[in-house]
Amino acid sequence: MGGLDPAFVREKLKVYLIAGSKDTSSPLPVVLNEAIAGGITLFQFREKGPGAMEGQMKEALAMQLLKQCRNSGVPFIVNDDVDLALQIDADGIHVGQDDEDAAEVRKKAGKNKILGVSVHTVEEAYTAVEAGADYLGAGPIYKTGSKDDAKKESGPEWITEIRRNGIDIPVAAIGGINAGNGKEVIEAGADGLSVISAITMAPSPYQAAVELTSLFKDSKSR
Ligand code: 3NM
Numbered sequence: 001m002g003g004l005d006p007a008f009v010r011e012k013l014k015v016y017l018i019a020g021s022k023d024t025s026s027p028l029p030v031v032l033n034e035a036i037a038g039g040i041t042l043f044q045f046r047e048k049g050p051g052a053m054e055g056q057m058k059e060a061l062a063m064q065l066l067k068q069c070r071n072s073g074v075p076f077i078v079n080d081d082v083d084l085a086l087q088i089d090a091d092g093i094h095v096g097q098d099d100e101d102a103a104e105v106r107k108k109a110g111k112n113k114i115l116g117v118s119v120h121t122v123e124e125a126y127t128a129v130e131a132g133a134d135y136l137g138a139g140p141i142y143k144t145g146s147k148d149d150a151k152k153e154s155g156p157e158w159i160t161e162i163r164r165n166g167i168d169i170p171v172a173a174i175g176g177i178n179a180g181n182g183k184e185v186i187e188a189g190a191d192g193l194s195v196i197s198a199i200t201m202a203p204s205p206y207q208a209a210v211e212l213t214s215l216f217k218d219s220k221s222r
Helices: 006-013 028-038 055-072 082-087 102-109 122-131 157-164 182-187 205-218
Strands: 015-019 042-045 076-079 092-095 114-119 135-138 171-174 192-195
Touching: 006 192, 015 028, 015 205, 028 042, 028 055, 028 205, 042 055, 055 076, 055 082, 076 082, 082 092, 082 102, 092 102, 102 114, 102 122, 114 122, 122 135, 122 157, 135 157, 157 171, 182 192, 182 205, 192 205
Parallel strands: 015 042, 015 192, 042 076, 076 092, 092 114, 114 135, 135 171, 171 192
Antiparallel strands: none
């Protein structure tokens, strides 16, 4: 188990925006501001893929986004860059299976940072829990255009399978999720919906965030 109160983490996972500078057509800080106004509960800075920023440019953008999140009480997670996360004192770190080992990240980050781990098999899920993950990222639930090396989509059944195996730590579902299909994902047992394109590519990121938020108002969340 991770270091944080699972009830706190569960609350924060609900509408979880993930984005880097290449995921938006308007500047990312503008999209983030709209998404925050629309009610997102968590943000992950995922600066990856062709043309991604590095070094000082990446750090400067991270600092700017962190400030926006801090001003509005939205925790700020860094994807796969432990040094950056520690340097800017982010609220958490998310790692995939090909990134730094989660147990190592937990050691470096201490107990008080949120640690998320992407999992695609039940075994990976058990290992992530052992390593001290606060939440699991489970996907891709539906087909995604936002990750070049994404695995084949699993459907909401992947969430059901995690729960059936007795894993009850907070789970954020990811991959092709939007306001139209999010409800069935919550009903399958997900605590939160992680999205890139549903917000970053929406004509109104604000409206998209509002619609995702509203799914939790009439769904029975755990
Ligand atoms: N991780 P969208 S799928 C970043 O399966 C990421 O672990 C995935 O983007 C996984 O909401 C994915 O636009 C991309 O489909 C999600």
